[in-house]
Amino acid sequence: MCGICGILNFNNKSVGEEVLKKMTDELAHRGPDAQGFFFKNNIGLGHRRLSIIDLETGDQPIYNEDRSLGLIFNGEIYNFRQLRAELEKKGHVFHSRGDAEVIVHLYEEYSHECLDHLDGMFAFALWDQKNRKLFIARDRLGKKPIVYWHNNDCFAFSSELKSLLSAPFIKRVVDFEALNLYLSFRYVPAPWTMFKNVKKLPPAYYMTVVDGQISMKRYWSLVHRIGERKKVSEYKEGVLDKLDQAVSKRMVSDVPLGVFLSGGIDSSAIVSLMHRHTNDTLQTYSVGFSNQLYNELGFADTVSRCFKTKHHELIVNPNVLEVLPKIIKHYGEPFADYSCIPTYYLAEFAARSVKVVLTGDGGDESFAGYYRYTACQMAEIFSLLPRFLLRSINSFMQNLYDSDDIRKLNWQMKRFFKSLHYEPRDRFLRWMSSFNHEERGSLYNNDFLQHLDQGHDRAVFEGYYQNKNGRDFSDLTRQAEIESYLPYDLLVKTDIATMAHSLEARSPFLDHKFMEFAATIPYDLKLHNFNNKYILKSSFKKLLPREIIRRKKQGFGLPVGEWFRGPLKEYIKGILLDPTTMRRGYFNKNYVQVMIDEHMNSKVDNGYKIGTLLMLELWHREFIDTC
Numbered sequence: 001m002c003g004i005c006g007i008l009n010f011n012n013k014s015v016g017e018e019v020l021k022k023m024t025d026e027l028a029h030r031g032p033d034a035q036g037f038f039f040k041n042n043i044g045l046g047h048r049r050l051s052i053i054d055l056e057t058g059d060q061p062i063y064n065e066d067r068s069l070g071l072i073f074n075g076e077i078y079n080f081r082q083l084r085a086e087l088e089k090k091g092h093v094f095h096s097r098g099d100a101e102v103i104v105h106l107y108e109e110y111s112h113e114c115l116d117h118l119d120g121m122f123a124f125a126l127w128d129q130k131n132r133k134l135f136i137a138r139d140r141l142g143k144k145p146i147v148y149w150h151n152n153d154c155f156a157f158s159s160e161l162k163s164l165l166s167a168p169f170i171k172r173v174v175d176f177e178a179l180n181l182y183l184s185f186r187y188v189p190a191p192w193t194m195f196k197n198v199k200k201l202p203p204a205y206y207m208t209v210v211d212g213q214i215s216m217k218r219y220w221s222l223v224h225r226i227g228e229r230k231k232v233s234e235y236k237e238g239v240l241d242k243l244d245q246a247v248s249k250r251m252v253s254d255v256p257l258g259v260f261l262s263g264g265i266d267s268s269a270i271v272s273l274m275h276r277h278t279n280d281t282l283q284t285y286s287v288g289f290s291n292q293l294y295n296e297l298g299f300a301d302t303v304s305r306c307f308k309t310k311h312h313e314l315i316v317n318p319n320v321l322e323v324l325p326k327i328i329k330h331y332g333e334p335f336a337d338y339s340c341i342p343t344y345y346l347a348e349f350a351a352r353s354v355k356v357v358l359t360g361d362g363g364d365e366s367f368a369g370y371y372r373y374t375a376c377q378m379a380e381i382f383s384l385l386p387r388f389l390l391r392s393i394n395s396f397m398q399n400l401y402d403s404d405d406i407r408k409l410n411w412q413m414k415r416f417f418k419s420l421h422y423e424p425r426d427r428f429l430r431w432m433s434s435f436n437h438e439e440r441g442s443l444y445n446n447d448f449l450q451h452l453d454q455g456h457d458r459a460v461f462e463g464y465y466q467n468k469n470g471r472d473f474s475d476l477t478r479q480a481e482i483e484s485y486l487p488y489d490l491l492v493k494t495d496i497a498t499m500a501h502s503l504e505a506r507s508p509f510l511d512h513k514f515m516e517f518a519a520t521i522p523y524d525l526k527l528h529n530f531n532n533k534y535i536l537k538s539s540f541k542k543l544l545p546r547e548i549i550r551r552k553k554q555g556f557g558l559p560v561g562e563w564f565r566g567p568l569k570e571y572i573k574g575i576l577l578d579p580t581t582m583r584r585g586y587f588n589k590n591y592v593q594v595m596i597d598e599h600m601n602s603k604v605d606n607g608y609k610i611g612t613l614l615m616l617e618l619w620h621r622e623f624i625d626t627c
Contacts, residue, residue, distance in 0.1 A: 002027075002030060002031040002047060002048055002049050002050055002060070002072075002073065002074040002075075002159075003024070003027025003028075003029075003030030003031050003047070003048040003074060003158075003159045003160065003163070003499075004027075004045070004046070004047055004048075004072040004073065004074050004123065004124070004125055004157075004158070004159050005020070005023040005024055005027060005045075005046045005156075005157060005158035005159065005163050005164070006020070006043070006044060006045040006046060006072070006125050006134070006156070006157055006158075007019065007020055007023075007043070007044045007154065007155070007156045007167070008042060008043050008044075008134050008154070008155045008156075008209055009042040009043075009153065009154050010042075010152065010153055010154060010155070010211070010212040011042070011153050011154075012041065012042050013042060013153075014039075014041065014042060015039060015042065015043065015044030016044075017037075017039065017044070019166075019167055019168065020037065020039075020044040020045075020046050021037070021046065022166050022167075023046055023156075023158060023163045023164065023166050023167060024037070024046030024047070024048055024163070026158075026160070026162050026163035026166050027046075027048045027158070027159055027160060027163050028048055029330075029499060029500055029501070029502055030048055030050065030074070030159060030160070030499045030502070031047070031048025031049040031050045031502075032048070032050065032502050033049050033050055034048070034049040034059050035047060035048050035049065036049070036059055036060050036061055036072075037061075038061040038070045038072070038127065040070075040127075040129065043127050043134070045061055045070060045072045045125060045127060046072070047060040047061060047072040047073075050355070050502055050504060060072050060073060060100060062096065062100045062101050062103075062104055063104065064104045064105065064108055065092075065093050067129075068128070068129045068130050069104050069107060069108065069126060069127065069128055069129070070126070070127045070129070071100060071101075071103055071104045071107075071124060071125070071126045071127075072124065072125050073100040073103060073122065073123075073124040074122065074123045074124065074144050074159055075120055075121045075122030075123060075124070075139065075143070075144045076099060076120050076121055076122070076250075076504070076506065077099035077100075077102060077103070077118055077119065077120040077122065078099075078119050078120045078249040078250065078252070079117075079118075079119040079120070079249070080098070080099035080102045080120075083102040083106065083117060083118075084101075084102050087102065087105045087106065087109065090109060092105040092108065092109070099120070100124075103118070103122075103124060103126070104126070106118070107126055107128075107135070112135070112206060112208075112217075112219070115137055115206060115219050115220075116219070116220075118139075119249075119511075119512070119513070120139065121139045121141075121143035121144050121506070121507075121510075122137070122138070122139045122144055123136075123137070123138045123139065123144035123145060123146045123159065123201075124136070124137060125157065131210070132210065132211070133208055133209070133210045134155070134208065134209040134210075135206065135207075135208055136148075136157060136201065136206065136207050136208075136209075137205070137206035137207075137219075138201050138202070138203055138204070138205055138206070139203065139204070140203060140204045140220045140222075140512045141203055141204075141362070141482075141486070141487060141491070141510045141512065141515070142190075142202070142203025142204070142486070142487030142488075142491055143491050143494075143495065143507065143510060144159075144495065145159055145160070145200070145492070145495060146158075146159065146200070146201040147159075147160070147161055147164050147193060147198060147199065147200050147201070148164070148198070148199055148201060148207075149164060149167075149170050149197055149198045149199070150197075150209075150214060151197075152212070154169065155209050155214065156169075156170065160330075160332060161193060161195070161198070161331075161332025161333060162329060162330075162332045162623075164198065165195070165198075165332070165623070170195075170197075170198065171197075172195055172623060172624055173195065173196040173197070174194060174195070174196065174620075174624060175192060175193065175194055175195060175196040175198075176448075176451045176452060177192065177452065177453065177456055178192040178193060178194050178195075178333075179194065179586070179616070180440070180452050180453075180454070180456060180457065181456065181457055181460060182194065182333075182334055182336070182612075182616065183433075183434055183435045183440055183443070183612060183616075184429070184433045184434065184435065184436075184440070184457035185432070185433065185434075185457065185484075185488075185489075186335075186336035186337055186433075186434050186489070186608070186612055187335055187336070187337065187488050187489045187492065188333055188334070188488070189460060189484060189488045190202040190203075190487070190488060193332075193333055194332075194333040194334065194619065194623075195333075201216070202218075202487075203483075203487045204218055204219060204220040204221065205217065205218050205219070206219055220512070222479075222482060222512075222515055222516065222519055223516070223519065224475075224479055224519045225519065225520060226520060226521075226522055227520060229522060232525065232535070232538070235521050235525060235535055235539075236535065236538055236539040238517055239517075239518070239521075239535060239536060239539040240539050240540075242511075242513065242514045242517045243269065243273060243508060243509070243511075243514055244273050244276070245511075245513075245514075246508035246509070246511035246513070246514045247270060247273040247274055247277065247358070247508045248273075248277050250358055250506040250507075250508055250511075251274060251277055251278065251358075253355075253356045255354075255355040255356060256283070256353065256354040256355055256356070257283070257354055257355075257356040257357070257358070258282070258283035258284065258285055258350055258353070258354040258356070258357045258358075259271055259274060259282060259283070259284050259285070259357055259358045259359070260284075260285055260286075260346060260350070260357050260358070260359045260360070260505075261284040261285065261286050261300045261303060261304065261309075261311070262286065262296050262299070262300060262360065263286070263296045263297070263298070263299025263300035263301075263302065263303055263548065263551075264296070264299070264360065264548075264551075264553065265363070265369075265533055265536060265537060265540065265544070265548060265549070265551075266360030266361075266362075266363030266364070266369070266509060266536075267303075267359065267360035268299075268303045268360075268540075268544050268548050269360070269363070269536070269540050269543075269544065270358050270359070270360055270508055270509075271284060271303055271304075271307055271309065272303075272307065272540065272543045272544055273508075274358065275307045281308065281309060281310050282307065282309040282310070283309065283310050283312070283350075283353065283354055284300070284303075284304050284309040284310070284311045284312065285311075285312045285314075285346060285349060285350040285357065286300040286301075286311070286312070286313050286314070286346075287313075287314045287315075287316050287342045287345055287346040287349065288300075288313065288314070288315055288316070289315070289316055289317075289342075289558075289559070290315065290317065297313055297315075299547070299548060299551060300313070301313075302545050302547060302548060303544070303545065303548060306544070306545050312349065312350070312353070314345060314346065314349045316341075316342055316345050318341055318342075318345065320341070320563060320568060321568075321571065323341060323344065323345075324341075324614075324615075324618060325618065325622065326344075326500075327340055327341070327344055327496075328615070328618050328619055328622050328623075329622060330496050330500045331492075331496055331619075332623065333619060333623075334612075334615040334616045334618075334619040335492065335493070335615060336434060336608070336611055336612040336615045336616075337489050337493055338558045338560050338608075338611055339493065339558060340493045340496070340497060341558055342558065343493055343494065343497040344496075344497045344500065346497070347497040347498045347500065347501045347503050347505075348500075348501045350501075350503060351498075351501035351502060351503040354503070355502070355503060355504060356503070356504045356505075356506065357498070357503060357504070357505050357506070358505075358506050358507070358508060359494060359505050359506070359507050360507075360509060361490055361491065361494055361505075361507040361509060361510060362486065362490075362507050362509030362510040362515070363509045363533070363536065364533075364553075365478060365481055365482045365485075365486050366482075366509060366514075366515055366518040366519075366526075367518065367526050367532075367533040367535065367536040368474070368475075368478050368523070368526040368527040368532055368533065369532050369533045369536075369553060370532070370553070371532065371553065372428070372431060372432070372477075373474045373475075373477065373478055373527055373532070374474075374527060374530050374532060375416060375431070376424070376428060376473055376474035376477055377472070377474045377527065377530065378416075378530075379416070379420055379424070379427060380424070380473060380474075382420055383420065387421075390417075390420055390421065393417060394417045394418060394420065394421075415431065416431075419431060424473045425458075425461065425462065425465065426458065428477055429457065429458060429461050432485075433457070434608055434609050434612040435609060435612070437454060437455070437457075437458070439609075440454065441454065442588065442591050443587055443588060443591050443592070444586060444587060444588065445585065445586065445587060445588050447585060448585055448586050448587075461480075461484075464480035464481075464483050464484045465480050472523050474523070474527060475523040475526075475527075478523075478526075482515075491510075494507075521535055532553060537549050560607040560608065560610075560611050561599065561605040561606070561607025561608075562607075563607075564599060564600075564607050564610050564611070565599055565600050565602065569600060572596065572610060572614065573596060575614060575617055575618070576592055576596065576610070576613055576614065576617065577589065577592065577593065577596070578617075580621075580625075581617050584620065587613075592613070595609060595610065596610065
């Protein structure tokens, strides 16, 4: 795994070496083992390397035979040996033993269609000297990032925002539309970033830059096509076989390898399959909390004992005031999924003894693992009831006592019934938003509101449902989240947390061939009689302990509400009601005050709303106030 960056000037001016080296230095945590540069006329490329495969000859940039192509690459290509053999038969000559070089020769052979041949996770940039073309691509699911900026004179890109922003010609101006999207989604979706004119390349896209002209094209989409229904046993065999293949090829490494083990079905399934492919003792890593509502260590220990792993446990009592600034610096923009904190600690913990970990990321999206998909189905059933009866039920639910924790059933039931009268997509967006449409209207001050399209989040959300052929809204939403929540929240969280500690993460559930197979499984076998992940659990019934198969999903959450009304109470008030915060001109102070007071008095759990605003303000202080 690595970090990449580059600058292409459109005015034939040479790239400043100091600027590019500074950008590259900002990526040192992604690649502490080596660095490399390419400078030629108006193009400059920088690379930082984390050595995983081909430790001796894999430094970059990588070139073709006549050095007319130069490549910098971040990721892993799992089928590189097969591709290399095919390319050598066609006459291509290789000078390294690693996976990056196959991309150069594939491009020589197939041009942009080289991407169709790659099996792996990647972000790369390739300079084509003969055509004076910069070719940049990102993997199908979005595991490896690319951000970029351009004007009439220059194009610049990097693996991370803080690297890109170190270029002195890029101005740090807040993008108000991105801010509005963040307050809805709790992350900033592609192509936006929190900086005006700085963009993210979406997953499964490539871009070309030629003579100052930039074009982009999507090269892959996950097609959900059921076809003729098979026997359940055939689907189960397919799940085991294709996931086993995905695990096996991700265990190729020239450095120590481990696995993140939560004790949930996904990570436990990965451990069970890894156990098949090694005679060595597996290294497993788990993180837990003293608050039992958020602690899964007992389940992880059960799996560890079953497969005789060398298990490493970390009890986290986070020093939030210490860790949040570190996290903000690495993300480069506000990110309000607070599970980024335990993920950050877990990566730091594992990196002490291994350089590669496998994870269970992606299982929930392919197999309907989230309870919100169950809620979608339940909502469709309740929507058939007469309106007067729905109003009566909702009135009863809203009169229940308020909950001070969002994980408690009464809090979740009140939210569920309060949104039932909305159209399904609006209802789901409300469930997922930190601040819904009306709440943002009250949160923003009137002057700032004039700069915004308040319906923008809904329009963006609608876009994820385009060209979906599923008939069940719950299934449509699961498909939409593969293009939104998965790449812009979960995979960002994993990439940032692991690469901050020079640790490579590999996700077998995100193998595109496995996901293409999973997309052929009927939805009623994924969410079966309100039983999430039915087909996945059935597939592993003989391989995993009974309590793992039967356990309820817990999630990787944090007791942020408890923290904010406890040890961080005065800190929260000091930050969010600070004159510096209010002078930014975004928010209505009275609304923020009431929201904080309600939370501190345990009237309602506003922890995630408060956390969303806190991350936004800390980001301003790190990236805007100091520039």
